[in-house]
Amino acid sequence: MARSRVPTIGFDFGTSTTMIATESEVVSLGRDGRTRFMPSVVGYDATGSVVVGEDAELLDVPIFSIKRAITTDRQFVRADMVTRTKDVRADTLMVALLSEAVRRATEAGVPVRSRGAVRLGCPAMWTGEQRRRLVKIANRAGLPVKLDALVDEPVAAGIAWLSGDTAPRPDRFRVLVFDMGGGTLDIAVLDVRDRRDVAVLAAIGLPQAGDALDEAIASDLESMLDVRLDALDNPESARAELRREARRLKLELSTEDEAPATFSALYFNSAEIWYSRERLEAAFERQMDEAVAAVGLALRAAKLTERSPGSIHTVAHAPIEQLAAGIDVVVLAGGMTHVPYVRTRLEELFGPTTEIVHAYPPADDRSLVRSPELAIAVGLAQADNFGRINMYRPALDILLEIDDRAGAITLYEAFTPLMDQGSLRRGSSDIRYVRTARGLSLPRSGTGKIRVVSHNGSPVRSTLGGRSLDGFPVAIDPEKFEFSLYPYGRIRLVDAAGTHEGQFEDWHLI
Amino acid sequence: MTRSGGRRGSGDAIAELFATSAPEAVLRVLRESGRALAKSEIIDQLAAVGVPRARADKAWSQAQKRLRQDSRVIAEKDRQIVRYRWNPQSPPAPTPADALNLLVEGRLTRGEREALAETVRAALAAGPPAAPAPAASSATPPTGEPAAAPPSPGPSSTAPPSTAPPSTAPPSTGPSKATPATAAPSTPGPAADDMVPASRLRQVELDAARELAGMAIDVEEQVAKGASGKAIIHRVRARMKRLRLEPVGRAGEEVTFDRTQHQPMRAGVPDGARVLVVRPGYIWRLPGEDLVIEKPVVQD
Numbered sequence: 001m002a003r004s005r006v007p008t009i010g011f012d013f014g015t016s017t018t019m020i021a022t023e024s025e026v027v028s029l030g031r032d033g034r035t036r037f038m039p040s041v042v043g044y045d046a047t048g049s050v051v052v053g054e055d056a057e058l059l060d061v062p063i064f065s066i067k068r069a070i071t072t073d074r075q076f077v078r079a080d081m082v083t084r085t086k087d088v089r090a091d092t093l094m095v096a097l098l099s100e101a102v103r104r105a106t107e108a109g110v111p112v113r114s115r116g117a118v119r120l121g122c123p124a125m126w127t128g129e130q131r132r133r134l135v136k137i138a139n140r141a142g143l144p145v146k147l148d149a150l151v152d153e154p155v156a157a158g159i160a161w162l163s164g165d166t167a168p169r170p171d172r173f174r175v176l177v178f179d180m181g182g183g184t185l186d187i188a189v190l191d192v193r194d195r196r197d198v199a200v201l202a203a204i205g206l207p208q209a210g211d212a213l214d215e216a217i218a219s220d221l222e223s224m225l226d227v228r229l230d231a232l233d234n235p236e237s238a239r240a241e242l243r244r245e246a247r248r249l250k251l252e253l254s255t256e257d258e259a260p261a262t263f264s265a266l267y268f269n270s271a272e273i274w275y276s277r278e279r280l281e282a283a284f285e286r287q288m289d290e291a292v293a294a295v296g297l298a299l300r301a302a303k304l305t306e307r308s309p310g311s312i313h314t315v316a317h318a319p320i321e322q323l324a325a326g327i328d329v330v331v332l333a334g335g336m337t338h339v340p341y342v343r344t345r346l347e348e349l350f351g352p353t354t355e356i357v358h359a360y361p362p363a364d365d366r367s368l369v370r371s372p373e374l375a376i377a378v379g380l381a382q383a384d385n386f387g388r389i390n391m392y393r394p395a396l397d398i399l400l401e402i403d404d405r406a407g408a409i410t411l412y413e414a415f416t417p418l419m420d421q422g423s424l425r426r427g428s429s430d431i432r433y434v435r436t437a438r439g440l441s442l443p444r445s446g447t448g449k450i451r452v453v454s455h456n457g458s459p460v461r462s463t464l465g466g467r468s469l470d471g472f473p474v475a476i477d478p479e480k481f482e483f484s485l486y487p488y489g490r491i492r493l494v495d496a497a498g499t500h501e502g503q504f505e506d507w508h509l510i
Numbered sequence: 511m512t513r514s515g516g517r518r519g520s521g522d523a524i525a526e527l528f529a530t531s532a533p534e535a536v537l538r539v540l541r542e543s544g545r546a547l548a549k550s551e552i553i554d555q556l557a558a559v560g561v562p563r564a565r566a567d568k569a570w571s572q573a574q575k576r577l578r579q580d581s582r583v584i585a586e587k588d589r590q591i592v593r594y595r596w597n598p599q600s601p602p603a604p605t606p607a608d609a610l611n612l613l614v615e616g617r618l619t620r621g622e623r624e625a626l627a628e629t630v631r632a633a634l635a636a637g638p639p640a641a642p643a644p645a646a647s648s649a650t651p652p653t654g655e656p657a658a659a660p661p662s663p664g665p666s667s668t669a670p671p672s673t674a675p676p677s678t679a680p681p682s683t684g685p686s687k688a689t690p691a692t693a694a695p696s697t698p699g700p701a702a703d704d705m706v707p708a709s710r711l712r713q714v715e716l717d718a719a720r721e722l723a724g725m726a727i728d729v730e731e732q733v734a735k736g737a738s739g740k741a742i743i744h745r746v747r748a749r750m751k752r753l754r755l756e757p758v759g760r761a762g763e764e765v766t767f768d769r770t771q772h773q774p775m776r777a778g779v780p781d782g783a784r785v786l787v788v789r790p791g792y793i794w795r796l797p798g799e800d801l802v803i804e805k806p807v808v809q810d
Contacts, residue, residue: 028713252748259748260741262732270736364797368753369717 006117009110010156010380011101011143013094013120013134015065015183016040018101021377022110029104030054036371038101042066042093044081050096065183066093070130071123071207091137098141115144119380124152124186124393125205128415147414147455148395154179154188155200155388156379157333157359162195163382164362169195173328176298177359178346180291180336182211187294189302189327197387199507202301204294204421213336216283217246217275221261224273238267253277254338281341288345292320295349299323301419304431304487305391305507313429324350333359333375388456391489391507393417395456398483400440400474402448409442411435411483414455418487433485437478445496448474464491464502472500521559528561531632532569533576535561537583537596546586546595549574579625606633725749750792758791759806773805785810 010021017037020027029038031054041056042063056062061080069077069090076087105112112118120138122131131150138145151159154177161175172193179186185206191199221242222229229235245261252259256277263271303315303323330346337343337358346356360375361367393415399408418433452470454460462469469491477496484492489504520542528535539555540547547555549570556566577583577594584595609626725746732742747757759765759772767774767783772791779785791806 025710033713034716251752252745255751256744256748260737260744262735262737262741264735272737272741366796369721 006111006114008119008381008384009105009112009117010377010383011112011118011120012153012156012377012380013067013098013101014040014376015067015181017373018097019374019377020101020105020110020112021374021381023381026371026374026377027105027108027110029101029108033108036374038104040064040066040097042097044079044088048081050093052093052097052100063093066090066097068183068207069094070133071126071184073130091133091140094137095140098138098143102142113142113144116149118143118145118149119151119156119383120145120149121153121156121376121380122150123184123205124154124188124200124203126415128413131415151380151383151388152186152188152200152203152390153376154186154203154333155190155198155390156376156383158188158190158192158198158331158379159382159386160333160375160379161329161331161357161359162192162198162386163379164360164365165357166362166364170328174302174326175329175331176295176327177331177333178291178295178337178342179333179359180342181334182336183207185291185294185334187298189298196385197389200388200390200392201305202298202392202419203390204298204301206290206294212287213250213280213284213339214243214246216287217249217280218242220279220283221245221273221275224275225263225268225271227268232267234267241267249275249280250339253280254340277340280339281344284339284341288341291342292345292349295346296320296323297421297424299327300424301392301421301487302326304419304424306488316424316426316428320349321351324354327354330354330356331359332356333372335373338372389507390415390456391487392419394460394485394504395454396460397453397455398469398485399451399453400448400483401451402443402446402476404446405443408451409440411440411450412485414453418485431487435483437481440478440481442476442478442481444476444478446476448476450474450493461505462491462502463505464493465500469502524556525560527632528556528566528569531628532566533573533628534632536573536577537580540577540583540594540596544596546584546593548591548593552594576625576628606630609633721753754795755792755803756795758793759787759808761787761790763787765806765808767808767810771805772808775807775809779808779810783810 008023012019012021016039018029018040019037020029026036028034028036030036031038038053039057042050042052043056043059043061045051045055045059051059059080063077063079066077069075074090077090077093079086079088079093102112118138120134120143122134126134128147131147134150135145135147157179158175158177169192172191175190175192177186177188177190179188186203187205188203189201191201193199218239227238229238232238241263245263249259249261253275258274258276261273261275263269263273299320300315300318300323303318303326327350330350332342332346343356350356357363358372358375360372360378361370394412395414396412397410397414398412400411401408412433412435416433419431420428423431450464450469450472452460452462460470464472472493474493475496480494480496482492482494484490486492489507491502491504493500493502524535524538524542527538535556536552539552543555552573553563553566553570557563578585582597584597586593586595606629609629613623613626613630728745728749729742732745737745750757764784764786765772767779767781767785769779769781772785774785775788785808787806788809789804789807792803794801794803
């Protein structure tokens with residue numbers, strides 16, 4: 001009998017906050033439904049029990065940004081257990097956090113436990129192993145998700161914008177998503193067809209962003225106040241006040257040319273400092289220089305997905321402005337993108353013909369309080385309305401099954417970048433993903449076949465030597481064996497029988 | 511099936527349903543009877559609620575096909591007589607919206623397609639539900655002082671949800687049709703209220719309360735720190751600006767009176783007179799329009 005369609009739920013397990021959205025509304029995940037978000041904070045209380053969310057914020061030593069343990073491939077984090085400090089498994093804490101989010105969502109009537117319902121965001125730069133780790137954590141927390149439920153966060157931001165965009169657009173256009181949050185900068189270049197099919201051409205991530213600017217402003221304030229913090233009774237408390245005013249200034253200077261930073265009598269003698277936008281921009285300049293360089297890298301990587309991009313050398317040395325001209329829309333996401341200097345720098349780079357917009361809320365939103373931080377959750381909830389292909393990190397495993405031998409050798413693991421950023425920066429002439437016999441434990445001879453396993457929920461159409469890649473017979477010769485995937489979807493296999501060329505179908509061939 | 515005088519009974523509903531979808535009416539008969547029914551018994555029940563027997567008989571083959579396809583119906587054969595029983599353990603029927611989505615997705619058997627199509631046809635024939643009486647509460651923020659600005663950095667305050675969730679558009683974060691606080695607070699019309707669940711309205715009010723509280727807190731904090739008046743006002747205005755609320759005039763400044771833009775303290779102030787702004791006004795800059803929240807109050 002026909003099954004009921006499970007409504008899609010976007011689950012944004014963020015570095016600072018966790019948010020959930022359905023296709024029609026954002027769920028109030030905060031305690032007692034007072035706020036949309038749950039803080040992504042964990043820790044241990046006096047009894048040694050794991051505490052998460054709002055309660056964890058009240059601990060003496062809460063653990064923030066626990067999700068970074070995946071990004072930095074750390075299995076353990078240091079936790080304060082009242083009587084001692086101990087290394088604890090990061091995954092255990094993340095499971096506790098997500099379990100609480102699942103519990104609150106379920107209580108609110110959101111069917112997050114339904115199979116196939118949830119779309120989970122992850123940073124674009126995560127490898128297959130990191131994504132699998134998140135899936136395991138989510139499963140343990142009660143979310144029945146698989147790899148194909150993960151959506152790159154910048155793609156989700158792009159989808160959030162696409163879902164609310166009503167302007168006339170050509171059948172095909174190119175979007176660059178610039179997602180600058182508290183801890184990371186994610187940049188993705190998307191090719192959009194018919195407003196429904198989204199292909200990721202490139203996705204770059206940098207572990208920096210908003211927090212660094214806060215520190216720079218706080219340091220600036222400290223110098224302006226001319227106070228020696230270390231000489232104070234409680235320097236940490238004073239520093240916390242400086243950081244707080246820095247964050248407030250960052251927010252106010254998004255609309256004002258100058259803003260006051262006011263301080264208590266406790267450490268700073270009720271000082272009042274007027275801080276200008278110019279000063280903030282000076283503090284931000286170096287960070288934005290790095291961000292623009294990352295944009296350049298993403299644009300070059302995207303260019304290489306074209307069938308005839310020109311020589312690698314040409315692409316590697318093309319002026320960034322020339323590459324930028326191919327972008328129709330820049331979508332801004334993340335709290336940092338409300339600093340006007342971000343837009344200023346991007347306008348300088350992309351020129352007047354490129355539209356610069358915010359991912360969320362839509363331009364015609366009439367809310368009193370707008371919440372741009374909801375972009376990822378909202379985009380995740382809409383993700384199933386769009387076809388998604390990742391041409392930068394294809395969502396498929398390519399395996400080699402050797403005849404008469406159990407198991408399979410992994411030739412390509414899903415979500416591995418097809419382009420190495422270092423090679424791109426160096427302008428290397430050979431940019432592709434390649435596996436030779438080294439490290440593959442191939443027999444000296446024999447036969448096998450290729451198997452393709454898709455992780456995006458739909459079969460992969462690909463050809464090799466005029467046949468389907470899946471099931472393609474391989475004549476093994478370790479001396480000759482070489483398997484390559486090119487950024488624009490070309491496939492090449494060299495085996496004992498010769499050289500075979502092929503292509504991924506359904507890729508946004510340009 | 512009984513009919514309650516003066517109230518729409520189940521029998522009336524079945525008769526009406528039969529007019530739009532005979533198979534759906536037969537399913538309802540089964541569901542409400544709570545026991546297995548043969549064809550003759552089903553037709554008897556339909557006749558009892560006013561469906562002409564001949565019409566019920568004529569529609570039987572279509573209804574029977576539906577009964578066979580529906581997993582919630584169990585057919586039991588007892589000495590050549592087939593009886594149909596509603597199975598309460600079955601999963602709930604898809605809503606018309608779910609049915610349409612499943613049809614679009616495809617990968618259905620012919621029987622499944624027909625069953626879902628029938629659900630959609632019945633919903634289309636029934637039309638939209640009648641709007642109940644307007645809700646008592648308003649979705650608008652409190653009047654008087656404008657709501658406070660979003661709080662500071664970090665995961666910001668939340669936003670009021672949308673009144674009309676579209677299928678492929680993202681949920682908006684504000685009451686798209688509700689008007690903001692004005693001198694005379696307006697409430698959304700009955701249609702807008704009906705479409706907004708109570709939980710969303712509560713969230714809208716929470717968001718507004720949070721903004722208002724945030725501004726009050728900010729002012730008190732600045733005063734306690736001994737901040738200058740200039741700094742306090744600057745901060746308040748910056749908060750308002752982030753909510754797209756822009757001040758009109760500045761308390762203490764002298765302006766030329768314009769009755770269309772100013773609120774005089776006394777009647778009879780002529781246009782063009784020099785006046786003092788006693789209390790600034792505010793405009794809410796929305797996409798496509800500017801809404802005057804408060805006119806500046808001026809004194810001659």
